[in-house]
Amino acid sequence: MTGQTQTAGTVAGAVAPAAEARDISKRYGATVALHSAGITIARGETHALVGRNGAGKSTLVSILTGLQRPDSGHVQFDGTPAPALADRDAWRQRVACVYQKSTIIPTLTVAENLFLNRQAGRGLIDWRGLRRRAADLLDGYGVAVDPAALAGSLTVEQRQLVEIARALSFGATFIILDEPTAQLDGAAIERLFDRMRELQAAGVTFLFISHHLQEVYEVCQNVTVLRDARHILTQPVDTLSREALVAAMTGDAGETLAGVDRPAVPDSAPVVLDVAGLGLSGFYEDIDLKVRAGELVGLIGSGSSGKVALAETIAGLRRADTGTVSLAGNTPKPGSVPAALAAGLGYLPQDRHREGLVPLLSVAENATLPITDRLGPAGIVAPARQRAVAQRMIEMYDIKTDGPHQPVNGLSGGNAQKVVLARALSNDPKALVMVSPTAGVDVRSKDSLLRAVTEAAARGTGVLIVSDELDDLRSCDRVLVMFHGRVVREVSRGWADAELVTAVEGVEEP
Incomplete structure (x- = not known):
C-alpha cells in the first residue's frame, strides 16, 4: 500500500x-x-x-x-x-465486528443468541444441550454469564463479551x-482490556x-x-x-481558527439558557452552563461524553435526576418537550429522519408545526396562510424543493435538515439547541445551515451547538469540552484544531 x-x-x-x-x-x-x-x-x-x-x-x-x-x-x-x-x-x-450498538437480541436468551440459526442439527432443538454448549463456550472464554438468562438483562460489558464469544465460536480469530x-x-x-490481553495471548487479533x-x-x-x-x-x-x-x-497541528469576525457578546447580555447542577445517572453529572442572548456556544465530546443526553434533557426529552434548566428566566417542567418549547426553546435533534421530520407530511406542514396556532382562527390552520409562511421559510433558508406542498421524504439530506432548522426557528426562540446540525449534508448545505444559525444569533437567539464536527464550532464564542459526563475544559474563540481534539480525546497534557 x-x-x-x-x-x-x-x-x-x-x-x-x-x-x-x-x-x-x-x-x-x-x-x-x-x-x-x-x-x-x-x-x-x-x-x-x-x-x-x-x-x-x-x-x-x-x-x-x-x-x-x-x-x-x-x-x-x-x-x-x-x-x-x-x-x-x-x-x-x-x-467479526462487535459494534457500539449491540447486535444481541434482548428477548432471546444468551444461549439462543450465541447459537442463533445454529440451534439444531437435525430434527428438534435440544434446549438443554443448547444451554450446555453455551455454558461450555462461555466458560472456555472466561465469560461469567448465565446462558439461560435473557440477553436484555445483561450489562453492556456482558453483552460485549457474549458477542466476542459468539464471534470466536464461528472460528474467527480476528475481531x-x-x-x-x-x-x-x-x-x-x-476488565475488558484484561480480557483482550488474555485473548490476544491465545492468538486472537483485534482491530480497536x-x-x-x-x-x-x-x-x-x-x-x-x-x-x-x-x-x-x-x-x-x-x-x-x-x-x-x-x-x-x-x-497541520498549528493551524488556528481564522476568519471569525463576529463581535463579542457583552457580559451584560441576558442569559437565555441557564443549566445549573444538572445530573443524569449513567450519562453526565454536575453540569453548569450558561448561554447569553446572541451567543454561540459549542459543546463537543466523544460518544460516551454525555453531550447528546445533556441536549435531550434541555429539550425535555429526558428528565434529569438533579439540577435545573431555565429558559429566559422561566423553569419549564422537567422532562416535558411542550413545556420547553413554550418557555422559548428551539430544538434540532440528532436524527432528523427519526426525530425531526414527519416524512409523509409536506414541507409546509413540517416547517410550521410549532406555530399552527398562528395560522388561523381557533386553532384551525388556514392552508393559504400556511403556504405563504412556508414559502417565506423556503426563500429564507434556501430550501431546494418543488414547493411548500412537496413531502419532505422527497428532499435531499441537506434540504431536509433546513426544514428542521426552519421549524426550530419558526417561533423565534430565545434559545436554540442543535445536535449534529450538519451531519450527512453536503458542503453547500452545511454553509447555508451554519450561516442561518449565525444570523439567528445576530437577532438575539442564544445558540448551543452540540457537535463533534470542528467546522460546526468555528464561529462559536467559546466551546465547552465534555469527557465522561463532565465539562472538563472551556476553550475560547481562536482555538487550534489540535488543541480541541486533544481535549476531546482525553489526551493528558504534558
Whole structure:
C-alpha cells in the first residue's frame, strides 16, 4: 500500500497478516469515502484505527467485514483472498465486528443468541444441550454469564463479551471492536482490556476503534490513522507521541481558527439558557452552563461524553435526576418537550429522519408545526396562510424543493435538515439547541445551515451547538469540552484544531 509503514510483527516471508486491505477505494456518488487507503494487521496484535468523523473508518470496517464491496483494491485474511460477499458463513469464520450498538437480541436468551440459526442439527432443538454448549463456550472464554438468562438483562460489558464469544465460536480469530468503551465505566474498561490481553495471548487479533486516544496507548501495539478518506500513517504506538498522533488526525497541528469576525457578546447580555447542577445517572453529572442572548456556544465530546443526553434533557426529552434548566428566566417542567418549547426553546435533534421530520407530511406542514396556532382562527390552520409562511421559510433558508406542498421524504439530506432548522426557528426562540446540525449534508448545505444559525444569533437567539464536527464550532464564542459526563475544559474563540481534539480525546497534557 502506497506510503504505508511496515507494521510491527510482519516481516517479508514470515507469518502472513491476520487481515490486510490494500489500495482500497470506495465512492458513494460524488462522495469519496476511501481513496487508495488500507491497513495491515499482524496476527495476534491489537491494532488501533483512528481518525476524525468522515475519515473513512466505518467504510473500511464495512469492507473488512464483507458488508460492502470496494470499487478497487483487495482484502486478504491470513494471506488468502477474502470470500465472495454472498458467502456469509465464510466471512463469519474469518472476521467479526462487535459494534457500539449491540447486535444481541434482548428477548432471546444468551444461549439462543450465541447459537442463533445454529440451534439444531437435525430434527428438534435440544434446549438443554443448547444451554450446555453455551455454558461450555462461555466458560472456555472466561465469560461469567448465565446462558439461560435473557440477553436484555445483561450489562453492556456482558453483552460485549457474549458477542466476542459468539464471534470466536464461528472460528474467527480476528475481531473488530467498534468504540467498545463508549458505554463502560472505568472498572469495566479495565476488565475488558484484561480480557483482550488474555485473548490476544491465545492468538486472537483485534482491530480497536476508539475516540479515546489514551486507550490506544494502553492496549494497542500499532495504530493506523485515516484522514479525509486516505491512509496517513501506520506506526508502532510506542514510537508515536500523542502530539504527532493528533497532528496526523487533524492535519497541520498549528493551524488556528481564522476568519471569525463576529463581535463579542457583552457580559451584560441576558442569559437565555441557564443549566445549573444538572445530573443524569449513567450519562453526565454536575453540569453548569450558561448561554447569553446572541451567543454561540459549542459543546463537543466523544460518544460516551454525555453531550447528546445533556441536549435531550434541555429539550425535555429526558428528565434529569438533579439540577435545573431555565429558559429566559422561566423553569419549564422537567422532562416535558411542550413545556420547553413554550418557555422559548428551539430544538434540532440528532436524527432528523427519526426525530425531526414527519416524512409523509409536506414541507409546509413540517416547517410550521410549532406555530399552527398562528395560522388561523381557533386553532384551525388556514392552508393559504400556511403556504405563504412556508414559502417565506423556503426563500429564507434556501430550501431546494418543488414547493411548500412537496413531502419532505422527497428532499435531499441537506434540504431536509433546513426544514428542521426552519421549524426550530419558526417561533423565534430565545434559545436554540442543535445536535449534529450538519451531519450527512453536503458542503453547500452545511454553509447555508451554519450561516442561518449565525444570523439567528445576530437577532438575539442564544445558540448551543452540540457537535463533534470542528467546522460546526468555528464561529462559536467559546466551546465547552465534555469527557465522561463532565465539562472538563472551556476553550475560547481562536482555538487550534489540535488543541480541541486533544481535549476531546482525553489526551493528558504534558
